[in-house]
Amino acid sequence: MATETRTHALKAKEYKSDIAPVWCPGCGHFAVLSALTKALAYLELPKERVALVSGIGCSSRLPAYLDTYGFHGLHGRALAVATGLKAARPELTVVVAGGDGDGFSIGGNHFLHACRRNMDLTYIVMDNEVYGMTKGQASPTTAPEWSRSKLTPHGPGVRRFRPAAIALAAGASFIARGFAGDPSGLTRLIVQAIEHRGFSFLQVLSPCQTFRPEQTEWKQQVHPFDGEPAANDLEAAARIHADDGMALGLIYVEPLPVWQPLAQPSASLAEIEQELSL
Amino acid sequence: MATETRTHALKAKEYKSDIAPVWCPGCGHFAVLSALTKALAYLELPKERVALVSGIGCSSRLPAYLDTYGFHGLHGRALAVATGLKAARPELTVVVAGGDGDGFSIGGNHFLHACRRNMDLTYIVMDNEVYGMTKGQASPTTAPEWSRSKLTPHGPGVRRFRPAAIALAAGASFIARGFAGDPSGLTRLIVQAIEHRGFSFLQVLSPCQTFRPEQTEWKQQVHPFDGEPAANDLEAAARIHADDGMALGLIYVEPLPVWQPLAQPSASLAEIEQELSL
Amino acid sequence: MNAPDHEPIVSIPELLAHALELETESRERYRDLAQCMALHNNPDVAALFEQMAGYSELHARSVEVRAQGYSLPAIAPWDFKWNCPEGRETPCLDDVHYLMNRRQALELARHNEIRGRDFYAGVAAFSPEPEVSALAREMADEEQEHVDLLAQWIARELAQLEVLLEDLDPPHIPE
Amino acid sequence: MPDDRTAARSALVSVAITGSGGSGAVTAGMILLEAVGQAGWYGLMTRSAGPQIRGGESAAMLRFGPEPVDCLDDRFDLLVGLDWRNAARFSDEIPLDAASLILTDPGAGAVPEALLREGPQIRALPWKAAAEAVSQGRLNMVALGTLGASVGLPLAALEAGLKRTLAAKGPETVDPALHCLRRGFDLGWAPFATTSAPVGGVPERWVLSGNDAAGLGALRGGVRFVAAYPITPATEILEWLAPRLEQLGGSLLQAEDELASVNMIIGASFGGVPALTATSGPGLSLMMEGLGLAVASETPIVVVDVMRGGPSTGIPTKPEQGDLDIAVYGLHGDAPHLVLAPLSVRDCAFTTQWAVGLAEHLQTAAIVLSDQSLGQSRAVTAPAPEPTAHLTRLRQTKPGERYLRYALTEYGVSPMTEPGIAGGMYTADGLEHTERGTPSSAAADHLAQLEKRRMKLDDFDYGDAWAEIRGDGDTCLLTWGSTAGAAFEAAERARAAGRPLRVIALRLLAPLRRRALARALEGSRRVLVVEQNQSGQLFHLLNAHRMLPPTAGRFARPGPLPLRPGEILGRILGLD
Amino acid sequence: MPDDRTAARSALVSVAITGSGGSGAVTAGMILLEAVGQAGWYGLMTRSAGPQIRGGESAAMLRFGPEPVDCLDDRFDLLVGLDWRNAARFSDEIPLDAASLILTDPGAGAVPEALLREGPQIRALPWKAAAEAVSQGRLNMVALGTLGASVGLPLAALEAGLKRTLAAKGPETVDPALHCLRRGFDLGWAPFATTSAPVGGVPERWVLSGNDAAGLGALRGGVRFVAAYPITPATEILEWLAPRLEQLGGSLLQAEDELASVNMIIGASFGGVPALTATSGPGLSLMMEGLGLAVASETPIVVVDVMRGGPSTGIPTKPEQGDLDIAVYGLHGDAPHLVLAPLSVRDCAFTTQWAVGLAEHLQTAAIVLSDQSLGQSRAVTAPAPEPTAHLTRLRQTKPGERYLRYALTEYGVSPMTEPGIAGGMYTADGLEHTERGTPSSAAADHLAQLEKRRMKLDDFDYGDAWAEIRGDGDTCLLTWGSTAGAAFEAAERARAAGRPLRVIALRLLAPLRRRALARALEGSRRVLVVEQNQSGQLFHLLNAHRMLPPTAGRFARPGPLPLRPGEILGRILGLD
Numbered sequence A, B: 001m002a003t004e005t006r007t008h009a010l011k012a013k014e015y016k017s018d019i020a021p022v023w024c025p026g027c028g029h030f031a032v033l034s035a036l037t038k039a040l041a042y043l044e045l046p047k048e049r050v051a052l053v054s055g056i057g058c059s060s061r062l063p064a065y066l067d068t069y070g071f072h073g074l075h076g077r078a079l080a081v082a083t084g085l086k087a088a089r090p091e092l093t094v095v096v097a098g099g100d101g102d103g104f105s106i107g108g109n110h111f112l113h114a115c116r117r118n119m120d121l122t123y124i125v126m127d128n129e130v131y132g133m134t135k136g137q138a139s140p141t142t143a144p145e146w147s148r149s150k151l152t153p154h155g156p157g158v159r160r161f162r163p164a165a166i167a168l169a170a171g172a173s174f175i176a177r178g179f180a181g182d183p184s185g186l187t188r189l190i191v192q193a194i195e196h197r198g199f200s201f202l203q204v205l206s207p208c209q210t211f212r213p214e215q216t217e218w219k220q221q222v223h224p225f226d227g228e229p230a231a232n233d234l235e236a237a238a239r240i241h242a243d244d245g246m247a248l249g250l251i252y253v254e255p256l257p258v259w260q261p262l263a264q265p266s267a268s269l270a271e272i273e274q275e276l277s278l
Numbered sequence C: 001m002n003a004p005d006h007e008p009i010v011s012i013p014e015l016l017a018h019a020l021e022l023e024t025e026s027r028e029r030y031r032d033l034a035q036c037m038a039l040h041n042n043p044d045v046a047a048l049f050e051q052m053a054g055y056s057e058l059h060a061r062s063v064e065v066r067a068q069g070y071s072l073p074a075i076a077p078w079d080f081k082w083n084c085p086e087g088r089e090t091p092c093l094d095d096v097h098y099l100m101n102r103r104q105a106l107e108l109a110r111h112n113e114i115r116g117r118d119f120y121a122g123v124a125a126f127s128p129e130p131e132v133s134a135l136a137r138e139m140a141d142e143e144q145e146h147v148d149l150l151a152q153w154i155a156r157e158l159a160q161l162e163v164l165l166e167d168l169d170p171p172h173i174p175e
Numbered sequence D, E: 001m002p003d004d005r006t007a008a009r010s011a012l013v014s015v016a017i018t019g020s021g022g023s024g025a026v027t028a029g030m031i032l033l034e035a036v037g038q039a040g041w042y043g044l045m046t047r048s049a050g051p052q053i054r055g056g057e058s059a060a061m062l063r064f065g066p067e068p069v070d071c072l073d074d075r076f077d078l079l080v081g082l083d084w085r086n087a088a089r090f091s092d093e094i095p096l097d098a099a100s101l102i103l104t105d106p107g108a109g110a111v112p113e114a115l116l117r118e119g120p121q122i123r124a125l126p127w128k129a130a131a132e133a134v135s136q137g138r139l140n141m142v143a144l145g146t147l148g149a150s151v152g153l154p155l156a157a158l159e160a161g162l163k164r165t166l167a168a169k170g171p172e173t174v175d176p177a178l179h180c181l182r183r184g185f186d187l188g189w190a191p192f193a194t195t196s197a198p199v200g201g202v203p204e205r206w207v208l209s210g211n212d213a214a215g216l217g218a219l220r221g222g223v224r225f226v227a228a229y230p231i232t233p234a235t236e237i238l239e240w241l242a243p244r245l246e247q248l249g250g251s252l253l254q255a256e257d258e259l260a261s262v263n264m265i266i267g268a269s270f271g272g273v274p275a276l277t278a279t280s281g282p283g284l285s286l287m288m289e290g291l292g293l294a295v296a297s298e299t300p301i302v303v304v305d306v307m308r309g310g311p312s313t314g315i316p317t318k319p320e321q322g323d324l325d326i327a328v329y330g331l332h333g334d335a336p337h338l339v340l341a342p343l344s345v346r347d348c349a350f351t352t353q354w355a356v357g358l359a360e361h362l363q364t365a366a367i368v369l370s371d372q373s374l375g376q377s378r379a380v381t382a383p384a385p386e387p388t389a390h391l392t393r394l395r396q397t398k399p400g401e402r403y404l405r406y407a408l409t410e411y412g413v414s415p416m417t418e419p420g421i422a423g424g425m426y427t428a429d430g431l432e433h434t435e436r437g438t439p440s441s442a443a444a445d446h447l448a449q450l451e452k453r454r455m456k457l458d459d460f461d462y463g464d465a466w467a468e469i470r471g472d473g474d475t476c477l478l479t480w481g482s483t484a485g486a487a488f489e490a491a492e493r494a495r496a497a498g499r500p501l502r503v504i505a506l507r508l509l510a511p512l513r514r515r516a517l518a519r520a521l522e523g524s525r526r527v528l529v530v531e532q533n534q535s536g537q538l539f540h541l542l543n544a545h546r547m548l549p550p551t552a553g554r555f556a557r558p559g560p561l562p563l564r565p566g567e568i569l570g571r572i573l574g575l576d
């Protein structure tokens, strides 16, 4: 128990901007925003050294609600923007936020490769098993039989995308699941994710009040993961296999080689030009 | 062992077109072409009912070398073309062929979603751990320390993409590994892959003579998988975990729900227009 | 009342730290809700939440007054020893809807006050330190007053509990 | 603003209904539109909303009457405020003047200043009380009743519209709503507008959005496969199509992204099934490589781009004609293809169907440039017409000895086989190729295939549908797509004011019809190119091909506000 | 063909070396080019090859001499055949005439008919025997020796060139090669060409490809981050940059695809580090959405597009100027940005550096249109010059109270903070936004930001570098990019033939400089727009903006063969 005295230089709410979220009252994304500000305050990160990068979607609106640097980019491309930013500016704390559609549908390829690359980024996916922003279509994490979208009137009919399993297979070094309805657990996971050196993937069950009102039942369905976080991928695979998708906590963490270009100048431009000369 | 007498309507070579491959002598892709024609002949598939779809790369040149229908499309998009074709024309045998760059780098997202969708497609990736066509850059399956590409002079430095593990996590229902140097084993796997109802993923170790000459050693390194193919994903995960990447054979096969739109006309256009009328 | 999952609270500063967190959190949450309701054109409920935020603010001040002379421990957000399953007085963000009426908002607030009361009552019941128990009892009683007050307000409220009609306006898509 | 509307146009009435989320402003508008149709009138309705996903303030803006309606008016006759929270945001979109009337219940609060600037009248109505008197009653239905009465709609039409719109909600909703409607109707003091219901039988009317109409055009054109990724404001095309494709034995596939969707439809089309996707600017950007493949491999596909405010993510819920450039020029290399634009909500059906026919017949990619103002507006119209020529794919079902997929034929179109046809096997390729399809980098093959792909489009006889031409006179408005409605009306007004005016509204934007346009422009001394974007994309496109007289001017104005007839008229009057 | 070359140009010599895979034709060409530089001459070398990945027939085509060389000639003086397998494929690329000479060893087989059509002379040489006489000897080195002697290169220059080129291979390779070279040199009967080595000291010469030069321009411009995905013919830019970026403390990241690479450089640039990517047509297509984001969010980035034959996958190894349209118009919505094109191999450095400076300074996206003929050609040149103005990003390092990222400033450029700067926090956005960056759909914000983004580009003073202008007279060639070399030479020849000619070669293609171009065109009566594509993309672009006189004509011819000066001259002479 961390009972040592810490001087919180900034309060959580000081990490918030003065822009009012457009989210529907009751949307899970509010809790993620709030937990994130608490985590940043807990970690005492100077606001200007933090950058929040997102794609497009309700969840991806998050950066503007924080008083840090932010980039609200294109649908599905947040991880790419963040990768470039981190490669060029390794000293920054770069957090990527988005939705299940943004991250697992259109952004799936960057997700795979960001896991493999294992840069020191934190990726928070607010998973509501739906495309909120575009009025409720099935996302990759939607159950095959969910038939409320007009685009898939018999349900998508396709196996659900399993974020943790994919992240593990792709090579992520930190995998966790939080829940918008468990704010302190979520705050803790965000802190751990940011503290982890390497690519931390945090799936947050974040109900969509408007298009998936039945998700209010998640409160009753979530439960903590059994046992300790896995420390290697075999254990992790077993945990994920036993997972019902509603277990919360840190699933897996392992120190794996982090990719980061090293900036060690060793020549001048003049020397380089000299090579071209005969 | 299939020793019953079959009347082979067409010989393997009759599935070949008269176009000479541009591949380098010694390239593994020749063996894939030859095994594929044998498999088609064995399955007695009418040439006009087979469509080969590919992206861009040395491996993706394959369709033109077959006397079936073919589509040589865009880099990374072969699975999408094949998905549309199969959705619209379910009675065809649709085989997708390409390289590790095409399939796992630029095409990674379609790979994930094709596995999930589990349409009745066969996907053959000729993996040479390099971008052959563009003169030898690291691909996702390249070892982190391989430093022969000028783009990554210290090696890509990133964990290798594990095709079988990703396919499994994404939901493929048939996963196998063949080797260009084992033509009859390869033919058999292709036959099994085509016969499997659902998305069959077949990784073929197919050496690049030109940019990875050291791959001639693969002959010494390959070995059969231990035991029987897994019939569920937990077993499959264990097999893949124990895998050194050089084991050959059928890794996993499970009958999972296949996605295929059903064409059951139930109304006429006139009736549909009627709905618009007041 | 269930026994706490956590270790009991054993000192006055620790209790005060919890109380302060509880009230500031609840103020923040009510503020968020008020802002959100205002943005969603529900001024009645927005005003009510703003009022609740004001009360929490007052409570936080009074805890601060009590805490004078103590040095409060800094506790990580997840290390608070909340003893009821949902935690504390903070309103849940997901129990709201843009069409909610005052009556529903008051029910929500009452629910939160009850949780706060139960927290203090739990500390009073389970803390091994009599001094802590006593202070917690005092605080639980204060919370009980809030609960009762809210019950009175609810009784006076004309609005029904359910939203009257189905929401006929389709959602809109800003991106 | 002078009343320069023609007699016909002044028989149209413009009303807006605003209210915050849940007040039912949009629902009331939908019912009103249905009622307009039930009365045998024509109508148009567009919507606007705040940035919130739910519960935001919203507005339904309608114009209707006995004449076809293809654009909103410059001003509104009536504004119904169900409540006034944040309604000020709509002051640009709902221009009022001294002749306008605001209907509201004083209990709903004060009308925002921004709406009162030009001095509209306010009429107080006891809607709240009337609604409260009905169990489960709702104010919006009462207001709707009053509004309906005031514009001269028969009660029966309103009732029928209400029942049709709310049918799915069951009698618990419908009955009190009807009750309220009638109470409100009784509060209507007298017909506000000069319009009245048609005498004799009520003619057939359709109610549909431009997105619905585009879906219909696709089905009529023979499209039986759609793959797409949701995006505002195109999603409703997909929503409309999904169940209907299935009814016709086709299918819709929700793809993982737009790269997938465009390539999926290429696959289906290669398989012989006409295929289409729908998207908006950001998605179109992602499809450019696929479009190039369709062009080079000569695989017919259609992409409907429902344009929104740009650039980049831009303003997703608002219209702008900003994607003409990318649609015409956005493919790398020389990649001739088709670009079309529907001219009205109803025309989305015609133009999409024609696009499918042309793409199939010419074996190329077609882009249809609809926009938010067409796609998400609903109209009451006469049934949508179909193109006269039935264009289909030239199929080779009995290929001879050595089938040449890319044979150099007289018109550049080479008969196409498809999987399943014996002896017709070929490999489609995006690499430059020989007539047979074998990759080739020879100059002769490249030239021949480039020329074939150009010629088959340039030399085709597109008939009359390339543009809608109305009126004459030596002043000419040249426009395209959704702006056509406002341009036509501006011209009508100019004519009514004694100034003859010609309007050419282009439906076919690539390839441009040089000779036909020259003919249509003959005798015009002044040309004004009208469009809704910043840079004047059509103006530049026509200049690029030297199709404009050197004195031609442009009136290009970006979104998000609609181009209004009066605005265009002002430019015309200023032309001398 | 009449010999209408100027005196200077006729001092240049054109030679080609062909042979099948493994014969060393390309290596011989590389050595020859180095030797040209060692001799203090100028030179240019391009390559061609069959479709095979290895072992295909290939050709090295060179032109060199005492004057700068920016294009190949219409014909070749000398053709060296190391063997003749499949050499017929090069007959279009290596035009020979009666004055041409083929050097070959009769043992290498018969010269293909296609090469003999115009009656070149053949000289038989005993290269095979000479090579066999040297242990580990190779025919290509013998042939190179003969060739070098015949064009008047000093043996020392050839030896130095050989050593430099083969250094990495060690003495086992170098020594026998030198041996062969000398033997071959001794077989050279007399200088073939009129050229001779410069008298006095040898001036500084660089040997580099256009792709190398683009890399250099990037570094000089301050680029320290590159993310890219390999594609022909752009990959060498990345290969050149990867180690050098690292030496300068920057980095190159091989991305998973082009969608990633363009977004990665946006991220790095948002972080304050100038960033670039390089690609070709298919990759550029995939970057359009990202480019739009850079424009809307005002994040500087540079994309170098090394064009190849199009459309679609097209002809990856051959040049074509087919991507002007997509580069200028390929973004959805109104998205003003920069498009530039280098005018020669050497100019790839200048133009890329300028593009980086402009993108940084104007906070927008810049596309540099190089092509295969520049990128993959190697040139011997004088050192590359730099732009005079040093353009950098306008940074706000001490933001005040309320920092407005998208402030409406006088020139449209708003000072930019970056992560790490306290008080400068903002969220960059591709949604339309207020000055602060908050999403907004208000008409006023949209107009203001659209106008800001337009104005900052249109009103900037680009100085003189927007074009290279040479000569005068009332006939004018207008061209862009790689075609400039041939156009300049055509003009020289025309002048030499007594016909004054002006050439305007555009380096800045967007935004176009209306006034400067009008000034440059002043007094010209005939204008011919010259470019290497099918549709005449520059011609249409200039017309779009009414920047051409109505009589202007075009000479647009697609790839894959290079535009040759004689071809252009023919058009000019035919102009009356």
Ligand SMILES: Cc1ncc(C[n+]2csc(CCOP(=O)(O)OP(=O)(O)O)c2C)c(N)n1
Pocket: A056, A057, A058, A059, A060, A075, A098, A099, A100, A101, A102, A103, A126, A128, A130, A131, A132, A133, A134, A139, C175, D229, D230, D231, D232, D258, D282, D283, D286
């Ligand atoms: C290229 C592109 N395609 C489609 C869209 C439309 N679009 C915006 S958000 C979104 C889905 C958002 O879903 P998710 O990421 O799950 O976020 P949520 O809204 O559920 O939080 C889509 C499809 C877009 N903006 N850009």
Ligand SMILES: Cc1ncc(C[n+]2csc(CCOP(=O)(O)OP(=O)(O)O)c2C)c(N)n1
Pocket: B056, B057, B058, B059, B060, B075, B098, B099, B100, B101, B102, B103, B126, B128, B130, B131, B132, B133, B134, B139, E229, E230, E231, E232, E258, E282, E283, E286
């Ligand atoms: C959009 C796009 N980006 C890049 C390329 C260039 N390119 C062609 S093939 C290839 C890689 C091929 O590697 P792989 O798929 O492994 O096939 P191999 O050649 O090794 O068989 C690349 C990067 C392209 N054609 N299109």
Ligand code: SF4
Pocket: A022, A023, A024, A026, A027, A028, A029, A058, A059, A128, A132, A133, A207, A208, A209, A210, A211, D053
């Ligand atoms: S639509 Fe769903 S995800 Fe979007 S803000 Fe509303 S509740 Fe949240």
Ligand code: SF4
Pocket: B022, B023, B024, B026, B027, B028, B029, B058, B059, B128, B132, B133, B207, B208, B209, B210, B211, E053, E054
């Ligand atoms: S480069 Fe490699 S992959 Fe390509 S054809 Fe040659 S050996 Fe095969």
Ligand SMILES: [Mg+2]
Pocket: A057, A099, A100, A101, A126, A127, A128, A129, A130, A131, A132, A139
């Ligand atoms: Mg979602």
Ligand SMILES: [Mg+2]
Pocket: B057, B099, B100, B101, B126, B127, B128, B129, B130, B131, B132, B139
């Ligand atoms: Mg490969």
